[in-house]
Amino acid sequence: MNATDPEPDPGLDPVENVVATIARSAAEIRQGLVGRRGKAGAENPSGETQVEADVWADELLADRLTSIDGVAQYASEERSEIIDGGDDRVSVAVDPLDGSSNLKSNNTMGTVFGIYDEPLPAPGSALVASGWILYGPITTMAYARDGSVTKYELTGGERTVVEEDITLPDDPLVYGFGGRVPHWHDEFREFVREIESNPEHKLRYGGAMIGDVNQVLTYGGIFAYPALEGSPRGKLRLQFEGNPIAYLIEAAGGRSSDGSRSILEVEPDDLHDRVPLHVGNAEFIDRLEDALE
Numbered sequence: 001m002n003a004t005d006p007e008p009d010p011g012l013d014p015v016e017n018v019v020a021t022i023a024r025s026a027a028e029i030r031q032g033l034v035g036r037r038g039k040a041g042a043e044n045p046s047g048e049t050q051v052e053a054d055v056w057a058d059e060l061l062a063d064r065l066t067s068i069d070g071v072a073q074y075a076s077e078e079r080s081e082i083i084d085g086g087d088d089r090v091s092v093a094v095d096p097l098d099g100s101s102n103l104k105s106n107n108t109m110g111t112v113f114g115i116y117d118e119p120l121p122a123p124g125s126a127l128v129a130s131g132w133i134l135y136g137p138i139t140t141m142a143y144a145r146d147g148s149v150t151k152y153e154l155t156g157g158e159r160t161v162v163e164e165d166i167t168l169p170d171d172p173l174v175y176g177f178g179g180r181v182p183h184w185h186d187e188f189r190e191f192v193r194e195i196e197s198n199p200e201h202k203l204r205y206g207g208a209m210i211g212d213v214n215q216v217l218t219y220g221g222i223f224a225y226p227a228l229e230g231s232p233r234g235k236l237r238l239q240f241e242g243n244p245i246a247y248l249i250e251a252a253g254g255r256s257s258d259g260s261r262s263i264l265e266v267e268p269d270d271l272h273d274r275v276p277l278h279v280g281n282a283e284f285i286d287r288l289e290d291a292l293e
């Protein structure tokens with residue numbers, strides 16, 4: 001850790017130290033995006049072109065989170081191997097910059113994290129906390145632990161609670177679906193048509209899953225990046241995106257599904273497994289699973 005790194009607090013348990021360190025790093029990550037918008041000349045383990053900020057944010061978080069007592073493992077969407085510091089208490093999986101393709105166009109991006117109490121790769125049922133930082137007009141954090149979701153505003157390394165015990169609004173408003181329409185399975189396409197047929201519902205799809213999911217958390221609705229013709233596991237990663245998002249949305253009273261069951265029940269084979277991701281109001285996810293049966 002270099003001199004300017006925020007110091008972990010030995011008085012906090014590892015989970016709170018991880019969350020506090022990520023929150024304290026958000027302002028620096030946001031500032032560090034400037035000047036790091038170019039291609040890094042490499043691909044991540046999922047075969048996606050990395051931008052400089054992907055690599056830089058991953059190295060910053062790896063350095064800080066592996067320095068925390070109680071953190072056994074650090075894994076990231078941007079690196080093929082797990083940093084394994086021994087049999088300590090928690091394992092941290094991070095998508096350092098979700099939606100980094102939005103960097104060039106200056107649109108919303110985020111940092112997604114999941115804290116597991118089992119070695120990785122692990123099912124979402126092993127999560128003890130998860131959340132995300134959103135680099136929007138304001139830098140915010142949504143954080144789930146012990147079945148409760150809290151939202152913070154982050155300014156200069158400090159975090160201020162702005163909402164506690166958050167639940168999805170009962171009347172779903174927004175929807176956003178990834179992948180190309182011609183590649184959607186017929187049953188999914190039919191489900192989407194039903195959602196779109198309600199004039200109350202509004203399309204929100206911004207190219208960074210975390211921005212779209214945060215809209216679902218705020219306004220109610222559904223976000224999905226489904227199984228596609230030719231990509232049966234969809235695009236999003238189970239450890240770094242699917243599980244943390246599902247854990248938080250379920251803690252907020254919503255549901256998640258891989259098409260037939262909660263994302264949190266999916267047993268991983270590999271660290272970089274993809275998963276068809278559907279999250280939102282329970283009524284929508286129930287209807288989706290009926291449609292895909």
Ligand code: P6P
Binds near residue numbers: 100
């Ligand atoms: P597409 C960003 O690269 C990401 O992983 C998610 O944040 C986002 O929802 C999705 O991919 C966008 O994928 O196929 O629409 O470009």
